[in-house]
Amino acid sequence: MGRYLIRRALFMILVIMIVSFLTFLIFVKLPAGDPARRAVGRTTTPEQIENARKAFGLDKPLYIQYWRFLKGFVPWPGLWLNDQVYFSYGSFEPVREELSRRIPITAVLAIGAAVIWLLLGIPIGILSAIKRGSLADRAAMIFAIIGVSMPIFWLAQLLLYTFWFKLELLPASGIPIGYTGWAGALRAAAEGRFILPWVSLAYINAAFYARMVRGNLIETMNEDYIRTARSKGLSERRVIYKHGLRGALTPVVTMLGLDVGLLLGGAFITETVFGLPGIGQLAVQAISTNDFPTVMGVTILGAFIIAIANLVVDVAYAFLDPRVRYT
Amino acid sequence: MIAVVTVLGLVAAACGGDDDGGGGGGGSETPGADLSGGTLRMAMLADVTAAFDPQKEYYSVTWEYYRCCLLRNLMSYQGVPTDEGGADIFPDLAAGEPEESSDGLTWTYQIQPGINYAPPKEDVEITAQDFIRALERTADPKANVGGYSFYYSVIEGFDDFAAGDADTISGLSAPDTHTLEITTTSPVGDMSYRLAMGTASPIPPDDEGERMGVAEGHTRNYGRFLVASGPYMFEGSDTMDFSVPPKDQTEAPGYVPGRQIVLVRNPSWSADTDDLRDAYPDRIEVSIGGDNDDLYNKVAAGQLDFVVDGAVPPEKIREYQTNPDLQDKINIYASDAIRYVSFNLAMPPFDDVHVRKAVSWAFDKQGFRQLRGGESVGELAGHIMVNSLEDNILADYDPYQTPNGAGDPEQAKAEMAQSKYDTDGDGVCDAPECKDILTITDREDPYPEQSALLIQFLEPIGLTLDVKQLERGTMYNKCNDANSHHALCAGPGWGKDYADGITFGEPLFSSAGLWESCCNYSLLGASADQLSGWGYDVTSVPSVDDKVDECAELEPGDERFQCWSELDQQLMEEVVPMVPYLFDNSVDIISDNIQNYSFDQFAGLAAFDSLAVPGNTS
Numbered sequence: 001m002g003r004y005l006i007r008r009a010l011f012m013i014l015v016i017m018i019v020s021f022l023t024f025l026i027f028v029k030l031p032a033g034d035p036a037r038r039a040v041g042r043t044t045t046p047e048q049i050e051n052a053r054k055a056f057g058l059d060k061p062l063y064i065q066y067w068r069f070l071k072g073f074v075p076w077p078g079l080w081l082n083d084q085v086y087f088s089y090g091s092f093e094p095v096r097e098e099l100s101r102r103i104p105i106t107a108v109l110a111i112g113a114a115v116i117w118l119l120l121g122i123p124i125g126i127l128s129a130i131k132r133g134s135l136a137d138r139a140a141m142i143f144a145i146i147g148v149s150m151p152i153f154w155l156a157q158l159l160l161y162t163f164w165f166k167l168e169l170l171p172a173s174g175i176p177i178g179y180t181g182w183a184g185a186l187r188a189a190a191e192g193r194f195i196l197p198w199v200s201l202a203y204i205n206a207a208f209y210a211r212m213v214r215g216n217l218i219e220t221m222n223e224d225y226i227r228t229a230r231s232k233g234l235s236e237r238r239v240i241y242k243h244g245l246r247g248a249l250t251p252v253v254t255m256l257g258l259d260v261g262l263l264l265g266g267a268f269i270t271e272t273v274f275g276l277p278g279i280g281q282l283a284v285q286a287i288s289t290n291d292f293p294t295v296m297g298v299t300i301l302g303a304f305i306i307a308i309a310n311l312v313v314d315v316a317y318a319f320l321d322p323r324v325r326y327t
Numbered sequence: 328m329i330a331v332v333t334v335l336g337l338v339a340a341a342c343g344g345d346d347d348g349g350g351g352g353g354g355s356e357t358p359g360a361d362l363s364g365g366t367l368r369m370a371m372l373a374d375v376t377a378a379f380d381p382q383k384e385y386y387s388v389t390w391e392y393y394r395c396c397l398l399r400n401l402m403s404y405q406g407v408p409t410d411e412g413g414a415d416i417f418p419d420l421a422a423g424e425p426e427e428s429s430d431g432l433t434w435t436y437q438i439q440p441g442i443n444y445a446p447p448k449e450d451v452e453i454t455a456q457d458f459i460r461a462l463e464r465t466a467d468p469k470a471n472v473g474g475y476s477f478y479y480s481v482i483e484g485f486d487d488f489a490a491g492d493a494d495t496i497s498g499l500s501a502p503d504t505h506t507l508e509i510t511t512t513s514p515v516g517d518m519s520y521r522l523a524m525g526t527a528s529p530i531p532p533d534d535e536g537e538r539m540g541v542a543e544g545h546t547r548n549y550g551r552f553l554v555a556s557g558p559y560m561f562e563g564s565d566t567m568d569f570s571v572p573p574k575d576q577t578e579a580p581g582y583v584p585g586r587q588i589v590l591v592r593n594p595s596w597s598a599d600t601d602d603l604r605d606a607y608p609d610r611i612e613v614s615i616g617g618d619n620d621d622l623y624n625k626v627a628a629g630q631l632d633f634v635v636d637g638a639v640p641p642e643k644i645r646e647y648q649t650n651p652d653l654q655d656k657i658n659i660y661a662s663d664a665i666r667y668v669s670f671n672l673a674m675p676p677f678d679d680v681h682v683r684k685a686v687s688w689a690f691d692k693q694g695f696r697q698l699r700g701g702e703s704v705g706e707l708a709g710h711i712m713v714n715s716l717e718d719n720i721l722a723d724y725d726p727y728q729t730p731n732g733a734g735d736p737e738q739a740k741a742e743m744a745q746s747k748y749d750t751d752g753d754g755v756c757d758a759p760e761c762k763d764i765l766t767i768t769d770r771e772d773p774y775p776e777q778s779a780l781l782i783q784f785l786e787p788i789g790l791t792l793d794v795k796q797l798e799r800g801t802m803y804n805k806c807n808d809a810n811s812h813h814a815l816c817a818g819p820g821w822g823k824d825y826a827d828g829i830t831f832g833e834p835l836f837s838s839a840g841l842w843e844s845c846c847n848y849s850l851l852g853a854s855a856d857q858l859s860g861w862g863y864d865v866t867s868v869p870s871v872d873d874k875v876d877e878c879a880e881l882e883p884g885d886e887r888f889q890c891w892s893e894l895d896q897q898l899m900e901e902v903v904p905m906v907p908y909l910f911d912n913s914v915d916i917i918s919d920n921i922q923n924y925s926f927d928q929f930a931g932l933a934a935f936d937s938l939a940v941p942g943n944t945s
Binding site: 047048051052087088090091092093098101157160161165172173174175177178180272273274275276277281282285288289290 | 370373374376377378380468469471472473547548550551583584585586587589612614615616617618620621622624625628630800
């Protein structure tokens with residue numbers, strides 16, 4: 001177990017380094033135009049451009065430039081997203097502070113949406129699998145196909161227009177002024193301000209999960225051990241829920257871990273459409289203003305969360321599936 | 328200019344409406360009613376560009392926050408449209424009009440006594456030294472990144488201070504606490520306009536007597552520690568403590584970058600000392616972020632009063648213009664900006680004025696406007712400088728006027744026939760230089776469609792284009808980069824910084840605006856050495872430096888207006904560095920809660936402090 005965790009952690013570091021290096025290349029080396037010039041604006045002097053170049057370390061060799069950013073990945077005080085490099089030239093504050101301010105919103109959005117899509121997707125998938133070919137199965141699959149096909153930005157707009165603008169049943173987009181930190185995010189959730197974002201995000205994922213659970217359960221129900229369970233005289237209900245579901249839901253854990261991890265790194269479209277000041281909205285703003293340190297910060301945070309989620313999932317998987325061993 | 332144009336890019340992209348660019352509903356002010364009080368609820372799609380640092384913010388939205396609310400200057404504006412005096416400046420913190428020496432080199436401003444800063448500096452009076460401090464910070468290349476310090480280079484010793492060759496700016500002095508003397512190296516008639524911008528607003532001293540006062544130690548982010556002098560301040564400004572080292576100071580909580588801005592009344596401000604600002608709302612709350620259409624739905628529903636930097640959706644414009652109940656809730660004003668296609672005069676075939684004129688004749692301005700949303704986006708431009716900068720002298724002038732502004736192919740061919748690139752004189756360019764002309768434009772709508780139209784109406788005169796569509800910032804950088812050897816820059820816009828022709832003349836057409844400064848895309852005034860250094864075969868291009876300098880020295884008034892209009896005519900008829908096609912409009916809709924609206928011509932936006940919402944509670 002210990003060796004497994006160490007190996008996984010090393011692999012996680014490698015993944016983060018690869019992601020960070022690619023991001024670095026994309027934003028520092030590939031864009032047309034000089035990043036320093038883009039940072040200082042259109043009306044400027046050569047001296048200011050040179051100052052910016054020095055400030056960002058762009059006058060240094062590529063490997064030194066990358067090293068400056070790389071140090072910010074080390075989760076250690078003074079290194080982790082350090083202010084010397086990870087300082088937004090959009091908001092003129094440390095990227096770390098901006099991220100920590102926005103995490104509560106993104107976390108409430110991601111976790112709430114995940115709960116909803118699990119509550120929707122799994123039962124629908126089970127129902128669809130055990131009533132295969134029935135009207136319920138067809139209805140469930142239509143639900144899934146619509147969900148999978150519908151662009152989230154369109155669904156979000158549609159929900160807002162219908163339930164807020166026309167019917168006035170739910171709150172409008174955005175988080176009110178003064179709702180800050182975890183308390184603010186939870187207060188907004190309690191007031192129903194996350195319902196539409198949750199539903200937008202959850203519907204599409206619920207559709208995926210329903211399809212996945214259905215497929216997995218149908219496949220599992222044909223396994224030998226299910227036949228064995230039936231031959232032992234267990235009730236069909238017990239066969240499905242005790243033996244079938246365990247096997248069918250194991251891959252869901254993997255998906256869930258990665259999906260939630262992905263969302264914690266920022267639900268870009270949902271946060272933008274609903275005006276939620278989370279990590280995703282920050283990423284969109286930073287990209288549109290070429291705020292490179294913030295883009296790097298968001299990328300690192302996202303990669304870190306996903307890598308950790310991946311690790312947790314792998315460990316959990318072995319608990320859930322006896323066939324998996326820590327090797 | 329960058330700032331203004333950025334906003335215009337958003338505003339103009341999706342509008343339709345009134346061709347004269349003048350006026351709107353303006354809310355329904357009730358005579359004699361008390362308009363004060365309430366909470367104004369606004370939204371911005373994106374944050375300001377430099378977190379409110381006055382030496383860095385070159386963005387019209389921030390300039391309005393400064394003008395209306397946060398910062399007072401020696402001179403300032405009333406927050407009204409041009410026809411109500413919105414382009415005129417008035418004494419603000421100055422006790423009266425400045426005195427100018429007979430040689431035009433020295434300006435003396437007397438400062439009103441007894442005006443204090445907002446908390447936590449409510450006990451500190453605004454003095455002459457505070458303006459010097461602001462201008463020194465303006466000169467500091469580390470503090471002024473992205474700003475507009477070039478307007479102040481004319482002050483004696485400014486550039487030496489900026490270069491670190493002097494400890495003070497020799498042209499700035501404070502003979503006493505309420506007198507500021509400014510000496511320039513050459514006469515500038517518009518000094519007061521330059522001092523009406525945010526970068527020249529006073530910075531209070533700190534407890535330690537540091538050179539930059541309360542901005543000391545906040546080179547990168549003074550905006551977060553901004554001490555206000557206007558009628559509003561960031562909520563919680565009183566909690567800032569400048570007695571501790573800068574690294575231990577905490578920002579006012581009223582501004583959270585990317586999230587929200589909350590302004591509350593500055594208890595030090597008194598309407599008795601300020602004739603320029605209405606300061607109606609008690610509180611201004613601004614959310615940052617969201618979806619453009621959704622925000623305008625909120626305005627329509629009365630849950631939001633105003634969107635600062637959005638583009639009113641075309642269907643909303645139609646609805647508000649046609650519904651009698653809503654007509655007084657839409658406001659359309661000329662925003663004092665142009666959109667144009669610029670020629671690089673060092674790139675064949677545009678080194679030949681006949682080719683440039685042929686393009687001017689062929690240009691389908693009406694088609695370009697239609698692609699931007701129709702009549703309400705602005706007035707077809709017949710010349711370069713917006714009318715307010717020339718006191719409407721050229722309001723009816725257009726040397727390339729064509730039926731319906733749709734272009735005249737015959738006139739274009741007649742002009743092309745005189746070009747050296749049309750060897751057989753048939754009005755169709757037959758030289759290889761006319762093929763695959765490198766054209767740079769914006770990749771966002773409607774520029775790709777405009778490029779397609781451009782290709783279509785240039786084809787009959789033998790010009791074919793190789794269009795490169797780029798992200799907006801990259802496009803501007805490429806247009807500005809003489810080394811890029813582009814021939815046409817098809818996506819730019821330009822707005823005034825203040826109501827004077829120099830904000831067009833100098834940056835767009837004088838050699839002072841050449842790369843790597845900004846934004847003389849035509850390379851007018853470039854020397855032979857410069858052209859050679861940039862790799863051009865063309866060895867000379869026209870220059871209008873003398874005319875720009877001549878106009879710059881004149882006092883504001885009729886003579887100066889006349890001078891700028893002469894430059895404009897010279898550019899349009901002799902030089903032809905661009906084809907201006909649109910004078911942009913600003914289009915706003917406001918909520919039912921707003922009982923008074925005013926358009927601030929200086930920033931080209933609504934005057935926030937004049938948006939009266941006495942009935943709104945927080």
